[in-house]
Amino acid sequence: MVRTLLVRGMLAGLAAAVCAWVFAYLVGEPALDGGIAYEDMLAAASGEAGGEPMVGRDVQSTVGLLVALLIYGVAIGGIFALVFAGVYGRIGRLSARATSAVLALVGYVVVVLVPFLKYPSNPPASSADDTIGLRTGTFVLMLALSIAVAVAAVAVGRRLVARFGAWNGVLLAVLGYLVVIGVIGALLPTVAETPADFPAVVLYDFRLSTLGLHVVLWAGLGLLFGALVDRRSSRRAAELAG
Amino acid sequence: MAQGATLPSSSVSLGVVPLRELAPWAVFAGVILLALLYLVGMDQGATSVFSGEMIHEFVHDGRHLLGFPCH
Ligand SMILES: [Zn+2]
Numbered sequence: 001m002v003r004t005l006l007v008r009g010m011l012a013g014l015a016a017a018v019c020a021w022v023f024a025y026l027v028g029e030p031a032l033d034g035g036i037a038y039e040d041m042l043a044a045a046s047g048e049a050g051g052e053p054m055v056g057r058d059v060q061s062t063v064g065l066l067v068a069l070l071i072y073g074v075a076i077g078g079i080f081a082l083v084f085a086g087v088y089g090r091i092g093r094l095s096a097r098a099t100s101a102v103l104a105l106v107g108y109v110v111v112v113l114v115p116f117l118k119y120p121s122n123p124p125a126s127s128a129d130d131t132i133g134l135r136t137g138t139f140v141l142m143l144a145l146s147i148a149v150a151v152a153a154v155a156v157g158r159r160l161v162a163r164f165g166a167w168n169g170v171l172l173a174v175l176g177y178l179v180v181i182g183v184i185g186a187l188l189p190t191v192a193e194t195p196a197d198f199p200a201v202v203l204y205d206f207r208l209s210t211l212g213l214h215v216v217l218w219a220g221l222g223l224l225f226g227a228l229v230d231r232r233s234s235r236r237a238a239e240l241a242g
Numbered sequence: 243m244a245q246g247a248t249l250p251s252s253s254v255s256l257g258v259v260p261l262r263e264l265a266p267w268a269v270f271a272g273v274i275l276l277a278l279l280y281l282v283g284m285d286q287g288a289t290s291v292f293s294g295e296m297i298h299e300f301v302h303d304g305r306h307l308l309g310f311p312c313h
Contacts, residue, residue, distance in 0.1 A: 001256075001257070024304070055300050065307070071301070075275040082264070088258065089256070089257075090258065096256050136288035139310070229256060231256075
């Protein structure tokens with residue numbers, strides 16, 4: 001049972017990653033190129049010839065991007081399936097399909113949107129090289145705390161639902177998550193190192209495309225996985241398999 | 243976890259997965275899947291499991307666009 005769910009989760013993640021790649025290539029790459037152009041401008045101004053890149057831009061922006069998204073998609077899809085196996089039938093009375101959709105929405109907010117609001121994505125050349133340790137550490141910490149607070153909110157939310165009913169209980173749990181993670185976000189160090197002359201449009205477009213890319217990926221994952229574990233489609237697959 | 247361990251519903255198709263069955267999968271598959279996320283998002287950045295720059299360079303655009311810290 002778990003193995004079946006895991007395989008379907010990873011397949012759904014791969015398919016969603018292909019959709020996300022199309023979006024990332026069409027929408028994200030032009031913004032990313034804006035960062036590369038700024039980088040080249042700085043290099044030209046300082047008279048440094050950029051060293052020969054190990055991987056060309058043409059590879060990075062196509063195959064490299066696809067492989068990165070496929071690995072991310074298969075990993076997120078697999079973890080998604082494991083979490084699904086843990087929550088399905090235990091939280092609320094949602095069908096498998098609806099559980100998958102809700103889980104994807106919650107996952108997008110907790111894993112992507114909330115950490116992004118504190119530590120947004122940055123195009124190339126808009127961060128200081130020597131702060132990579134601090135930026136990585138704080139980003140991972142924010143992500144881990146967001147997940148931990150969300151898990152706590154679900155645990156507390158079950159009791160709140162039992163006491164105050166489904167609507168008010170869920171609202172209170174969501175509110176609790178937002179307040180606690182908001183305080184945590186306010187306490188964590190802020191990273192503000194975008195160069196003053198970095199093009200604002202590039203930064204804006206790049207960050208929007210990060211959110212858009214994840215919307216495609218998580219929506220695709222939630223809907224595809226839901227379809228794969230849905231009772232009717234499972235039965236049809238069994239019939240087709242004989 | 244006492245309440246609502248199994249909620250009967252007309253739309254429930256899958257059985258509820260017993261936690262005892264889930265636990266070993268969650269541990270082993272979970273570790274491998276998290277390692278994949280680490281590889282694509284962080285290796286050869288602040289920390290390196292593999293030496294060099296090849297992985298970082300190859301997945302570079304995805305790393306930036308997915309929102310992981312890079313350069
Ligand atoms: Zn970079």
